[in-house]
Amino acid sequence: MAIEIKEKELHGIIILEPVGRLVIGQESMDFRGKVREVLEKSDWIKEKWGWNTRMVLDLGGLTFIDSAGLGALVAAGTSSVSRGAEIKLANLTKKLRDALAITKLATVFDVYDSVEAAVNSYPQAEPAPGAAPAQS
Secondary structure (H helix, E strand, C coil), rough: CCCCCEEECCCCECCCCCEECCCCHHHHHHHHHHHHHHHHHHHHHHHHCCCEEEEHHHHHHHHEEHHHHHHHHHHHHHHHHHCCCCEECCCCCHHHHHHHHHHHHHHCCCECCCHHHHHHHHCCCCCCCCCCCCCC
């Protein structure tokens, strides 16, 4: 079963919502590819919004995640940091929250109960000269 990854933007923050199973194989490769695609737009985001890429992963639509899926989350976090981007997790299921706690990955990521809380946790930045102003 393929994973579907929805993408939207809210106040200049990219929200990715994977739906389905994040498991070894094509699903985790697709997820990594989508994160890479967003990070490749970093220069455009900085020019448009005046800040580095800000991303929220809305994980409420995941029905299952295995160790490869957890690895894909870690890779997303590592890739984000290396590109100067920020990534936050939101809307975790109880099973995923437990998995992150057991593996101590909950200490690696900023985790929020909702997408709105994650988005609101980012500081409001003044747009760069010539950049589009952030809209509330």
